[in-house]
Amino acid sequence: MSHVVKALRLSLVNSLTSVGWPWAILAMTFAVNWAIFAVLPDDVPVPDRQTGALASLYFVALIANLQLWTQGFPFAMGLSLTRKAYFGGTVLMLLLQSVVAGVALTALSRVEAATSGWGVDMKFFAPWVFDQGNLGARFLMYAVPFAMLSALGMVIGVVFKRWGQSGVYTLTITSLLLIAVVTLLVTWQDWWAAIGRFFTDSSFVGLTAGYPALLAVACASLAWLGLRRAAP
Amino acid sequence: MSVIEFNAVSKRYGGITALDNVSLALGEHRITGLLGRNGAGKSTFMSIATARSFASEGRVRVFGENPYENSGVLDRVCFIGENQTYPQAHKVRHVLDGARIAFPLWDENLARELVDAFGLLTGQLVRKLSRGQRSAVGVIVGLASRAPLTFFDEPYLGLDAVARQLFYDRLVADYGEHPRTIVLSTHLIDEVADLIEHVVVLDHGRVMIDSDADSLRGSAVVVSGPRAAVESFATDHEVLQREDLGGFARMTIRGASADHARQQGLTLEPVSLQQLVVRATTAAGTAPDHTPERVAS
Numbered sequence: 001m002s003h004v005v006k007a008l009r010l011s012l013v014n015s016l017t018s019v020g021w022p023w024a025i026l027a028m029t030f031a032v033n034w035a036i037f038a039v040l041p042d043d044v045p046v047p048d049r050q051t052g053a054l055a056s057l058y059f060v061a062l063i064a065n066l067q068l069w070t071q072g073f074p075f076a077m078g079l080s081l082t083r084k085a086y087f088g089g090t091v092l093m094l095l096l097q098s099v100v101a102g103v104a105l106t107a108l109s110r111v112e113a114a115t116s117g118w119g120v121d122m123k124f125f126a127p128w129v130f131d132q133g134n135l136g137a138r139f140l141m142y143a144v145p146f147a148m149l150s151a152l153g154m155v156i157g158v159v160f161k162r163w164g165q166s167g168v169y170t171l172t173i174t175s176l177l178l179i180a181v182v183t184l185l186v187t188w189q190d191w192w193a194a195i196g197r198f199f200t201d202s203s204f205v206g207l208t209a210g211y212p213a214l215l216a217v218a219c220a221s222l223a224w225l226g227l228r229r230a231a232p
Numbered sequence: 233m234s235v236i237e238f239n240a241v242s243k244r245y246g247g248i249t250a251l252d253n254v255s256l257a258l259g260e261h262r263i264t265g266l267l268g269r270n271g272a273g274k275s276t277f278m279s280i281a282t283a284r285s286f287a288s289e290g291r292v293r294v295f296g297e298n299p300y301e302n303s304g305v306l307d308r309v310c311f312i313g314e315n316q317t318y319p320q321a322h323k324v325r326h327v328l329d330g331a332r333i334a335f336p337l338w339d340e341n342l343a344r345e346l347v348d349a350f351g352l353l354t355g356q357l358v359r360k361l362s363r364g365q366r367s368a369v370g371v372i373v374g375l376a377s378r379a380p381l382t383f384f385d386e387p388y389l390g391l392d393a394v395a396r397q398l399f400y401d402r403l404v405a406d407y408g409e410h411p412r413t414i415v416l417s418t419h420l421i422d423e424v425a426d427l428i429e430h431v432v433v434l435d436h437g438r439v440m441i442d443s444d445a446d447s448l449r450g451s452a453v454v455v456s457g458p459r460a461a462v463e464s465f466a467t468d469h470e471v472l473q474r475e476d477l478g479g480f481a482r483m484t485i486r487g488a489s490a491d492h493a494r495q496q497g498l499t500l501e502p503v504s505l506q507q508l509v510v511r512a513t514t515a516a517g518t519a520p521d522h523t524p525e526r527v528a529s
Contacts, residue, residue, distance in 0.1 A: 003303045006333055013329045017321035071319040075327075077284055078316045079334035080306040080379070231285045 007081055007089020011072055018068060019097060022060040029053045030124060037122040049117065050127035057101070061146055062153040065094065069157025069223075077232035087224055094150045102143025106135060109142075133204055140209035148212040151219035158226040234293075235260050235381055235413045236281050241290030243276050243437075250276040251287070252437035258415065258430070263407065265428035265445070266417040267509050273437040274417040275313070278383045281415075282311045294381065307336055310379030312370040314386040318358040325354035327369055335377040342406070343376035349398055363390030371399050375406055384416045396420070400427055421506035425449075431505065435513040445505070452508060456482040457498040465496055472511050484511065 011018060033053050040049065068090060076086045109125040117123055123131065130141065159167045186192060199207065234257040243251040251273045258264050266274050279285040280292055283299040283306065292298065299305045318327055324347070332338045347354060350368040352361075358369060367388050374382055388396050404427060407414060418424055431448050433441035441448065452472060455462055462481040465488070473484040484503055493500050 009333045010330050013333070014319065014322055014326045018319075067320075071317070074317045075319055075322070075330065078311065078313070079330055079373075080282070080309050080311065081334065082283075082301045082303045082306055084301055085303060229286065231279070 003082065003085035004088035004092060007076060007085045007087075008092050009089075010076055010079065010081070011068060011089055011093050018064060018072075019093075021064050022057050025060045026054070026057040029056045033124055034118055034120060034122060037117075037120040040120070046117075046121050049121045050123040052127060054105075054125060054127070058146060058149045061097070061101075062149040065150040065153030066157040066160075068093075069154055070160055073157070073161055073227075073230070074232035083227050083230070087227055090154065091220060094147060094154070097150065098143045098147040101146040102139040105142035106138045109138060110135075129204075130208075137205050137209075140205060144209040144212045144216065148216040148219065151216040151223065154223040155219045155226070158223045158230060161232070162226050162230040233260050234258060235295060236415075237291075237293040237296075238277075238281075239291040239293075241280065241287045241292055243273075243280060243285070244288045249437050251280070254290070254434075254437070254439055256432060256439060256442060258413065258432070260413050261411040262429045263403075263414045263416060263427055264430040264432060265421070265424055265505075266415055266432050266434065267419075267421055268434035268440075269513055272434040272513070274434055275385055276437075277434065278311065278313075278385050278415065278417065282306070282309055282383065284311070308380040309383070310335060310374055310377040310381070311383040312374035312385065312387050313383075314367065314370075314389045316370055318369075320359055322358050323354065324352055324356050324358060324361075324369060327358060327373065328354065331373045331377060335379055337378035337380075339376050339378055342378075343372055346372040346375060346402065349402070350395060364388075364392060364395065365390075367391050368395060375402055378406075378410055379412065381413045382415070384414070384418075386417055386419070388418075388420075396423065400424070403427070421509055422504060425505040428505075431509075433509050433512050440512045441509070448508060449502065449505060452484055452486045452503045453488050453493070454482060454484050454501040454503055455488065455493050455498050456480065456501075457496075461496055461498055465493055465498060 030053070033051050037049060037051075072090070073086060076089075077083075081089075105125055109131075112118060112123065112125045113131075126138070133141065156168060156171065159171050163170070186195065203210075236256065236258040238254050238256045241251055241254045242249065254273070254277065256277075266277065268274050276285070280287050281294055281299065283301065286300070294305050295308060297305050299309070322330075328343055328347075331343075332340060350365075350372065352365060352368055352372075356365075358366060361369065367390050371384075371387050371391075374384055374387060388399055391399065400423070403414070416424060416428065425445075428445050431441055431443055431445050432439065443451075455465060457480065459476065459479050459481040462483055466483050466485055469488050470486040471483050472486055475482045484507070
């Protein structure tokens with residue numbers, strides 16, 4: 001455990017850049033969106049005053065985690081850490097970041113509701129269907145997808161470290177092919193209605209937290225398998 | 233006690249055999265020079281010893297244990313490689329902060345002193361440093377880590393002569409106060425000749441020389457004088473290299489007695505470590521422009 005903590009401390013050495021970027025980007029996105037909403041004419045009805053810009057936080061988190069692996073892993077190995085310790089430390093960091101994201105975004109979504117959309121009727125933190133559930137469900141809705149995308153970043157980072165650029169291309173092409181095959185299969189078998197039912201029948205928490213949690217665990221496991229024989 | 237033990241270790245990837253049945257035991261509290269040409273397998277040897285990469289065959293022991301994923305071993309190991317990369321946004325001080333966290337025996341005062349000695353600023357971004365300055369960062373981490381087993385793989389790429397001398401001086405001084413096992417790979421053999429106590433020469437993934445530096449230095453001499461006298465002196469010995477010039481001859485001879493040569497009025501010169509290594513690694517006929525038996529007509 002002490003080595004996992006060591007790895008965590010190591011990845012926090014320059015934390016402003018490793019952890020801060022997603023939030024800095026989010027702050028900028030928020031400012032830009034707020035400015036746009038502030039100048040929107042009043043005849044845009046309140047239900048239309050929504051934005052999906054929060055997604056930027058999640059995608060920057062993915063990239064930040066990817067870099068953590070491509071750049072942080074060689075550095076950690078250069079300082080004689082084991083792969084196990086590095087993996088443990090990184091997962092711990094990912095979980096901490098997800099918890100922080102969950103708490104912060106839940107709080108911000110409550111502020112948004114209390115200030116009637118930051119004074120400009122903007123639904124930024126809880127747009128569309130996401131504006132539901134109690135505090136616990138909201139926390140999970142924000143935190144778990146954050147962990148999932150970060151874990152996805154981990155997988156890509158590990159693939160890059162272990163198999164290089166061609167590995168990432170292979171991963172991308174294989175994933176796209178897989179999606180295409182599944183789509184064709186679903187269309188051919190007329191399963192779209194069933195898939196639609198799956199989404200309407202599943203609980204909100206299941207969709208926003210349950211399945212993403214499974215995916216996050218799957219991604220982290222894949223990352224570990226790849227990492228075991230990776231060289232810096 | 234052997235700190236590093238390689239038992240019939242081979243490493244193959246693609247069609248390349250980077251290490252070919254290497255068996256080596258490196259003793260504690262010594263500075264070992266790991267020498268050899270480009271692609272000889274020096275870096276592969278070190279990256280397997282530090283569990284950064286894996287042997288295809290054979291048994292590797294460091295401090296008596298398998299180093300792979302072994303934090304008990306790796307906590308005592310520091311590897312400084314010329315191709316070490318650092319996170320893009322890291323400044324010099326972040327690297328030092330990381331090393332302080334990672335190495336249990338880290339000496340902060342020594343690190344600060346070395347930062348000043350090498351003229352670095354801790355606020356500089358590592359990726360903006362010159363090649364030599366980046367090497368200096370590695371050297372500082374390697375020395376201040378005080379790791380019981382420290383590897384320096386070509387640690388001073390781009391460092392100027394003054395900075396290299398500074399590295400040698402600091403290494404010897406700190407090694408004297410805090411004995412540890414150091415493995416130093418380098419091409420600048422003459423520069424480190426006085427520093428290293430044990431010599432390992434690799435060539436094409438095989439161990440060519442594994443010897444105490446002093447006995448290696450004494451193992452061969454250059455004898456010169458009238459051709460007949462040199463030839464008669466050389467008859468009982470192994471001739472490593474020969475040059476003829478008119479009636480004079482100059483031969484590098486293994487296992488010759490210096491006194492005996494002087495009695496016969498021959499001139500003796502010591503052979504430098506670099507020359508020995510050049511001979512050991514070219515004898516296999518790998519470099520046609522350095523044939524060992526060169527005869528001037």
